[in-house]
Amino acid sequence: MLGRTQFEVLEALALGTARTQRELAETTKRSLGTVNKALKELGEAGLADKGGITAAGRAALEPYRAQRAVFIAAGFGTRMVPITFNTPKPLVRVHGIRIIDRLIDGCLAAGITEIYVVRGYLSELFDQLLYKYPMIKFLENPAYNEANNISSALVARYLLSNAYVFEADLLLKNPAIITPYHYTSDFLAIKKQRSDDWCFRVKDGIITEEKVGGEGDDIWQMVGISYWNENDGHKLSQDIQEVYASPGGKERYWEQVPLVYRKEHYAVAIRECREEDVVEIDTFGELKAIDKTYDV
Numbered sequence: 001m002l003g004r005t006q007f008e009v010l011e012a013l014a015l016g017t018a019r020t021q022r023e024l025a026e027t028t029k030r031s032l033g034t035v036n037k038a039l040k041e042l043g044e045a046g047l048a049d050k051g052g053i054t055a056a057g058r059a060a061l062e063p064y065r066a067q068r069a070v071f072i073a074a075g076f077g078t079r080m081v082p083i084t085f086n087t088p089k090p091l092v093r094v095h096g097i098r099i100i101d102r103l104i105d106g107c108l109a110a111g112i113t114e115i116y117v118v119r120g121y122l123s124e125l126f127d128q129l130l131y132k133y134p135m136i137k138f139l140e141n142p143a144y145n146e147a148n149n150i151s152s153a154l155v156a157r158y159l160l161s162n163a164y165v166f167e168a169d170l171l172l173k174n175p176a177i178i179t180p181y182h183y184t185s186d187f188l189a190i191k192k193q194r195s196d197d198w199c200f201r202v203k204d205g206i207i208t209e210e211k212v213g214g215e216g217d218d219i220w221q222m223v224g225i226s227y228w229n230e231n232d233g234h235k236l237s238q239d240i241q242e243v244y245a246s247p248g249g250k251e252r253y254w255e256q257v258p259l260v261y262r263k264e265h266y267a268v269a270i271r272e273c274r275e276e277d278v279v280e281i282d283t284f285g286e287l288k289a290i291d292k293t294y295d296v
Helices: 004-015 021-028 032-044 055-064 099-109 123-132 150-155 230-245 256-261 284-290
Strands: 068-073 114-119 137-140 163-167 170-172 186-191 194-203 206-215 219-228 269-272 278-280
Touching (some): 004 021, 004 032, 021 032, 068 099, 099 114, 099 123, 123 137, 150 230, 150 256, 170 219, 186 194, 206 219, 206 269, 219 230, 219 269, 219 278, 230 256
Parallel strands (some): 068 114, 186 269
Antiparallel strands (some): 163 219, 170 278, 186 219, 194 206
């Protein structure tokens, strides 16, 4: 198994985001000395050389590769009415492109071709995706109108190992935040001093609390994109089912399973992104502000 710094350096070499020691230090946010030590270790193991990553190095990254993506797309999109009366929110077009398309394209660019969409509201309209994305498989959520999104996770619970989980209504601006390799389970988040939205408290890079609103140096605003490694995915398949079956379980958000109700089973890392990387469009008013064609 690779050490964390070894992984980060090898990942940067594999993705071509850095080549020199200084670039690697900037990309990994490690000191030059730490990067030099990791490069020496990787070289001794035959995983890197002066030309960059070796074939053995690429093979060493394979256990960390994202294998599939699961899209949570079953909800009503109530706050986006009237546009969602006849169109599920993920299929709403922004500047002519469906919201979910940008997310799927980001997955394909990262080499993720095993894609599942959990659908419910106006489910048949998602069939149109197959013309552009014939690899998509649909999962039906029969409880979408009587339970929160934990019901969608329940449907997909056996697919969450080595998997991304996406809220399917996020407007992706920077596809590069969907990366092919992950050292551990993680949640995308934006560093904030204050947030009125769903956010995390974080210590040493690990999520310690999920809450609505907060302020301080340890506050990160949640972005609805997460990754779950093999072990955590297996645990989620059991924990989601148990929480769903518990009193009030149907009212939970799915990520509250690993971050609140079974948090002792997980150590979920933060993966930083910027506000300009991804936008959550919550209301029809916000949609009109982004795409003026709706402002009529």
